[in-house]
Amino acid sequence: MLELISLSKKYGNFKAVNNLNLVVKEGEFFSLLGPSGCGKTTTLRLIAGFEQPTSGKIQLNGKDITELPPFQRNINTVFQHFALFPHLSAFNNIAFGLRIKKKKENEIKQQVTEMLKFVSLEGKSDSLPNQLSGGQQQRVALARALINQPSILLLDEPLGALDEKLRDQMQVELSNLQKKVGITFIFVTHNQEEALTMADRIAVMKDGTIDHLGTPDEIYLKPSSTFTASFIGNTNLFKCVIETKTENSLMLRTENNFVFEKFDASGDNIVGKNLTISLRPEQIRLSRNNPHKNENGLKGIIKNEIFYGDMSIFWVTVLENIRVAVSMQNYVASENVSKPFQEGEEVFICWDKKSGHLITE
Amino acid sequence: MSRKNDLKFGRGKSVILLTIVGFIFLYTPIIVLIIYSFNYSRFSSTWGGWSLQWYYKLFDDSSMWLAIKNSLLIGIVSTIFATILGTMSALVIKRFVFKTKTLFTNLLFVPIVIPEIVLGILLLLLYNLIKLELGLTSIILAHITFSIPFVTLVVLNNLKNFDSTIEEVGMDLGATPWQIFWKITFPNISTGILAGALLAFTLSIEDFTITFFTSGPGATTLPLKIYSMIKFGITPEINAISTLLVLFTTIILGVMYFILNKQEKKILT
Numbered sequence: 361m362l363e364l365i366s367l368s369k370k371y372g373n374f375k376a377v378n379n380l381n382l383v384v385k386e387g388e389f390f391s392l393l394g395p396s397g398c399g400k401t402t403t404l405r406l407i408a409g410f411e412q413p414t415s416g417k418i419q420l421n422g423k424d425i426t427e428l429p430p431f432q433r434n435i436n437t438v439f440q441h442f443a444l445f446p447h448l449s450a451f452n453n454i455a456f457g458l459r460i461k462k463k464k465e466n467e468i469k470q471q472v473t474e475m476l477k478f479v480s481l482e483g484k485s486d487s488l489p490n491q492l493s494g495g496q497q498q499r500v501a502l503a504r505a506l507i508n509q510p511s512i513l514l515l516d517e518p519l520g521a522l523d524e525k526l527r528d529q530m531q532v533e534l535s536n537l538q539k540k541v542g543i544t545f546i547f548v549t550h551n552q553e554e555a556l557t558m559a560d561r562i563a564v565m566k567d568g569t570i571d572h573l574g575t576p577d578e579i580y581l582k583p584s585s586t587f588t589a590s591f592i593g594n595t596n597l598f599k600c601v602i603e604t605k606t607e608n609s610l611m612l613r614t615e616n617n618f619v620f621e622k623f624d625a626s627g628d629n630i631v632g633k634n635l636t637i638s639l640r641p642e643q644i645r646l647s648r649n650n651p652h653k654n655e656n657g658l659k660g661i662i663k664n665e666i667f668y669g670d671m672s673i674f675w676v677t678v679l680e681n682i683r684v685a686v687s688m689q690n691y692v693a694s695e696n697v698s699k700p701f702q703e704g705e706e707v708f709i710c711w712d713k714k715s716g717h718l719i720t721e
Numbered sequence: 722m723s724r725k726n727d728l729k730f731g732r733g734k735s736v737i738l739l740t741i742v743g744f745i746f747l748y749t750p751i752i753v754l755i756i757y758s759f760n761y762s763r764f765s766s767t768w769g770g771w772s773l774q775w776y777y778k779l780f781d782d783s784s785m786w787l788a789i790k791n792s793l794l795i796g797i798v799s800t801i802f803a804t805i806l807g808t809m810s811a812l813v814i815k816r817f818v819f820k821t822k823t824l825f826t827n828l829l830f831v832p833i834v835i836p837e838i839v840l841g842i843l844l845l846l847l848y849n850l851i852k853l854e855l856g857l858t859s860i861i862l863a864h865i866t867f868s869i870p871f872v873t874l875v876v877l878n879n880l881k882n883f884d885s886t887i888e889e890v891g892m893d894l895g896a897t898p899w900q901i902f903w904k905i906t907f908p909n910i911s912t913g914i915l916a917g918a919l920l921a922f923t924l925s926i927e928d929f930t931i932t933f934f935t936s937g938p939g940a941t942t943l944p945l946k947i948y949s950m951i952k953f954g955i956t957p958e959i960n961a962i963s964t965l966l967v968l969f970t971t972i973i974l975g976v977m978y979f980i981l982n983k984q985e986k987k988i989l990t
């Protein structure tokens with residue numbers, strides 16, 4: 361178990377990490393997600409020991425390791441650009457940690473060979489890093505860290521340097537590998553899809569602190585802030601105020617005086633309270649007909665369609681100049697994509713009264 | 722890394738002609754020197770046919786051997802120290818940030834650009850002040866002094882291609898700072914260090930001015946020996962020893978070029 365307690369790191373007057381509290385459980389695939397410059401790498405470097413915190417504590421399995429130098433922490437890192445030793449072969453790169461620990465040469469040989477097999481690089485043991493492809497270098501970097509059997513493996517955007525195909529493939533390989541070895545992974549990324557598909561839990565970071573911590577489902581469906589809501593996936597945000605309230609339903613008024621119903625049984629929402637509702641593009645549908653009884657509806661004009669192949673995003677203007685994104689799966693019969701809606705067409709956007717997530721800030 | 726371009730400059734006939742004249746100007750003395758070292762005749766005004774006799778004579782001369790021995794000793798010892806100190810300062814300068822880095826890099830150029838004669842006098846004054854007896858030691862110290870900035874610059878240039886995150890990786894994998902230097906940093910900058918050392922060695926072997934000021938009795942180096950021989954007239958022996966010096970430096974430069982070139986290729990692939 362890794363605990364970060366009120367951790368701060370200042371560069372001059374700038375707080376790169378700001379009073380951060382975090383508990384990472386043993387064997388967990390944990391992801392730090394956030395926009396560029398929010399302090400992810402700095403947090404990782406504090407955990408690894410490359411930087412000393414300005415204040416706060418780091419505990420590993422109940423032991424304070426804040427003051428320990430990197431080479432005395434049982435933590436290893438996979439760096440963003442792999443940082444393989446250019447003068448050493450794949451074998452010797454992986455063997456480095458064991459050699460430092462003065463293991464016997466035949467023991468090293470056996471372990472490294474096993475490790476090479478584990479990351480499917482059997483034939484490449486004598487290759488120098490510049491003779492390996494990006495994905496292979498990536499796996500050498502992983503093997504080099506894993507062979508030390510760390511209690512925690514830190515990964516700083518390890519897939520950032522790979523092309524998209526390879527990245528998808530490595531995402532799967534990486535999560536399988538994590539399950540197999542059972543080591544705690546702390547995985548830094550600014551790619552939300554990567555975090556959503558791989559992590560057990562995600563901490564969304566903003567300005568050096570954690571904005572929202574939760575499972576991928578929670579973070580996607582019930583973001584606690586508009587920042588998290590708009591950072592994870594696409595969403596439509598509307599500020600509104602509670603106009604009236606019944607036992608399990610609210611009437612909400614937007615800034616443009618559009619009033620609609622939202623089913624909500626929680627007791628903490630009182631009349632007059634300001635809220636933001638987050639509606640995902642996939643929670644809204646387009647229709648030429650009036651909305652159903654259990655739906656809210658708004659008339660609008662399709663401004664443009666962005667075609668992604670399997671799906672399309674329609675940008676619809678409602679209430680004069682509010683742009684709403686609506687996603688729709690494309691149905692492809694034979695070679696032609698059937699286009700159910702045209703740009704410039706007048707349509708209803710409809711969403712279920714149960715849909716939408718309310719955010720109080 | 723030169724690159725061909727479509728600009729007109731450098732293509733006109735007159736420019737090519739000037740270049741050829743320049744090269745003739747540069748290489749004629751060297752070629753004449755080499756040819757006359759094989760001249761049978763004692764006088765450079767007449768050609769007496771090919772001969773190796775001046776080389777034989779050279780190798781029979783015990784004072785010449787002493788000068789060669791001194792030069793090699795000074796060269797080797799000063800190169801070792803200059804290489805260690807120069808490399809260390811390059812490593813330190815690399816860690817500096819922005820302004821300090823620029824300041825120190827510029828400071829390195831000062832000893833390179835001040836006239837050698839001034840440096841020679843300064844060192845002589847210094848050694849007088851600290852009452853250091855002039856001889857092999859003072860020459861070695863002087864050579865270390867003027868070689869350091871050259872080594873530092875060569876190593877610094879090599880360090881530009883060195884990604885220091887791999888040092889962090891070493892730390893991450895449990896290596897102590899000492900192990901990191903020898904197992905990671907050194908193997909990756911060793912070509913730069915070797916090139917720096919070769920440069921320091923050539924500079925030391927060839928140096929006349931500074932050695933002249935800082936040498937004492939019994940500490941004659943090869944260039945000093947040649948100079949003293951010239952005082953009694955230019956003999957073909959001088960041609961012979963100069964030819965050997967030219968050959969020697971050419972070989973060292975060739976080795977240096979080969980090493981750096983090979984390394985550049987390694988980086989590019």
Ligand SMILES: Nc1ncnc2c1ncn2[C@@H]1O[C@H](COP(=O)(O)OP(=O)(O)OP(=O)(O)O)[C@@H](O)[C@H]1O
Nearest residue numbers: 371375376394395396397398399400401402403550
């Ligand atoms: N050594 C340093 N000196 C001064 N400021 C720094 C230093 N290192 C990082 N910072 C600042 O701290 C902030 C956080 O940096 P960090 O590298 O942790 O961001 P990040 O979340 O990893 O971003 P990215 O996704 O771009 O890698 C940035 O604004 C950066 O400019």
Ligand SMILES: [Mg+2]
Nearest residue numbers: 400401402516
């Ligand atoms: Mg980063």
